[in-house]
Amino acid sequence: RVVVLGSGWGGFQLALNLDKSIPLTVVSPRNHFVFTPLLPSASVGTLECRCIQEPVRTILGSNGSYLQAKARTLDTANKRILCESIHNELFEVEYDKLVIAVGVKTNTFGIESIKQAASAHDDVFFLKHLAHARAIRTNIIDSFEQAAIPTVTDAERRRLLSFLVVGGGPTSCEFTAELHDFIKKDVTRLYRELLPHVSITIVEAGPALLGPFDKALQDYAQGLFKKRDIDVRLGTAVVGVEDFEGPGYRFPAKRALFSDGTKHEFGTMVWSAGLAPRTFTEELGDNIARHPRTHRILVDEFLRVKGHEGSIWAIGDAAINETGEPIPQLAQVARQQGIYLGKVFNGKYREDEKPFQFFSLGSMAFMGESKGIYDGSTAGPLRDPNNKSVHHWTPPALRGILAVLLWRFAYWGRQTSVANKIMIPIHWLKAYIFGRDISRY
Amino acid sequence: RVVVLGSGWGGFQLALNLDKSIPLTVVSPRNHFVFTPLLPSASVGTLECRCIQEPVRTILGSNGSYLQAKARTLDTANKRILCESIHNELFEVEYDKLVIAVGVKTNTFGIESIKQAASAHDDVFFLKHLAHARAIRTNIIDSFEQAAIPTVTDAERRRLLSFLVVGGGPTSCEFTAELHDFIKKDVTRLYRELLPHVSITIVEAGPALLGPFDKALQDYAQGLFKKRDIDVRLGTAVVGVEDFEGPGYRFPAKRALFSDGTKHEFGTMVWSAGLAPRTFTEELGDNIARHPRTHRILVDEFLRVKGHEGSIWAIGDAAINETGEPIPQLAQVARQQGIYLGKVFNGKYREDEKPFQFFSLGSMAFMGESKGIYDGSTAGPLRDPNNKSVHHWTPPALRGILAVLLWRFAYWGRQTSVANKIMIPIHWLKAYIFGRDISRY
Known part of the structure; x- marks a missing residue:
């Protein structure tokens, strides 16, 4: 019996590629796979959420089952995982082969105010799941509708229509681009009188947007943003968020605190600033070796968890092979690892026959x-x-x-x-x- | 300046048909029109919510504006309406011609437990807006996912997968039919092992389903439901809902109290049992004559509010002409009244030239x-x-x-x-x- 934890890029591809004759259980709090690179499109309505996801159950064969739960603790001695359904039902799942593909969560760098506001969808949003994309879209539209109310002051209007994107990676830049397109094409058409109050700011702690890209492309992207009056703040981090009140502002109004000491009012903040380990990988017992800082699970070149070869594998963002070339934490890596493990489990090659090799598509x-x-x-x-x-x-x-x-x-x-x-x-x-x-x- | 309160069948059709040269303001808490007869389809996923609605702003001309607010009080002397945005911003709107098209809300017959559970989307749902359809769909799927958790007892499974539809009108019957199709086609495919635990019950206080339909068609519909093992309870009302606990049930589990004294456990209740006046029409001053019991605004055959001819009109479910033939409270009535008023305001005929005539489409x-x-x-x-x-x-x-x-x-x-x-x-x-x-x- 194969048990897969997670329904993201790695887990879903493994489930998809596994022979339908092999008994399979997928455990994940989300009963669907999300095509994450298109989340920025869904968050402004260029695409609908429904068309960038796929339910886990539709790809399972008659030997497959899905459980809407999170993995909590791992009992390697008895080959059991304690799981908790999203309604707090506890139960155990037995495995012969376990694949940990739980991914990572959005990193808030220990900033409690960001974490709280994002959990409550209180004008601050991550961009990792469909629910985030939907909440962002709702908040953007609601900000425009609020700003259209005649008694709202211009100061509050500017705050409501101030969009703050935190992080300069591809997700942040694509969201910024989609938001700009939405404003240029649709706000112009439907909320024309509000256009003068709209502003977009993108904040990145490092020296450039789109870190992993070629320098010329980074400059091209930054040039495009500047031409569109998007305020690009490099070398700046967001260190917190707070409610404030002031004459002309609806209480509570929100503003961000920047590392340079300035404060920035906003109506919508999209936070996509880094990756942090999931609670499950963080709290795994000492018998599962992990990277000391990132808590990523150490695997060998066959993606087998060290010390548990033949029974536990780890793939995607939650795993790292420290001995080989460093592999970036990308969707395409997790995807290829899921496909690779599918081939191993299907018996195409032995589990220690052919090391996993990442083939980058750029x-x-x-x-x-x-x-x-x-x-x-x-x-x-x-x-x-x-x-x-x-x-x-x-x-x-x-x-x-x-x-x-x-x-x-x-x-x-x-x-x-x-x-x-x-x-x-x-x-x-x-x-x-x-x-x-x-x-x- | 024409001010329309409401973006339902009447208000939206009026806005759509009004000459774009006439200054128009639409005030409604929902910034879109919903094609309500297709809500049952959207609540199980036969259709998506997006394709059965239309934003108000897309049909407005350059002289039109929309405000995301509810009307609160009407000052006929100064021709002003006090409005409250959905974020509790108060403001006034002036009118030359006012059209009250606020519709009605779902009637809970004063049952506080139903009202509370439905407001919180706590396993009890109305079916009047897109948010309801989406919440019902989410709850149905979540019930199946919960029931699939291995440690859940069969008693709790039966409760989770017990669907209770309250009211025997077209909306309730169509929802029941859509739910049955979903179970027959999709649950069979995706949650096959849970099928034995599924039950559907439809409860109607009157003597027949589909009250306004021909008797032979009522019998046909009831026969179809019985053939599908849908439990049809006529002459039975739901008088309340309560949480309960018991061995094998996840606390809090929900059950309905029937008028015959029995209790009925459920995982999802869809309540569509009748119409009640909106707070706005209920709280209008004495200078707006209303029907004593239903609080519907009294209008003449030209849909003019009695005593305010030439300045205030009322259409749709919120209005009634007591002198003529009784007109049912239907979408097609509100729609035709909106189109009629559009013609009047566009100057096609004088406001007291041609009485409104309902043409029923069956x-x-x-x-x-x-x-x-x-x-x-x-x-x-x-x-x-x-x-x-x-x-x-x-x-x-x-x-x-x-x-x-x-x-x-x-x-x-x-x-x-x-x-x-x-x-x-x-x-x-x-x-x-x-x-x-x-x-x-």
């Missing part, structure tokens, strides 16, 4: 206004940087419309369900022709 | 499994029942697949947005081919 991001970036410099199998003798052809860096077409085609092609392959282009077309929908419910 | 309902009913006996203009000399041709009563085709075609044709006209058939087809989506988020 990085891409949507930058708004039919522009995108694609960085092919990392594409191909992972290389030993000291071995200069092997030369690879690498795809070029792309920018503009070509990169957007590649982005659309690649993400469309990655959909595993026929329904999504049909619905995604329909929604793209619908948003293009009719504009994004602004109903709030 | 009644129809979806009954599940590609069956429906259509009652044409009421179709045509309202008639004086004492005047037997005028004979009308009336469309026949239809049942089965023909009525479903008519139902689909009529509701499709009634969509006012091109986007919905495209998306509704796509979603029908998607649900037919791929099944309904069961992701919960």
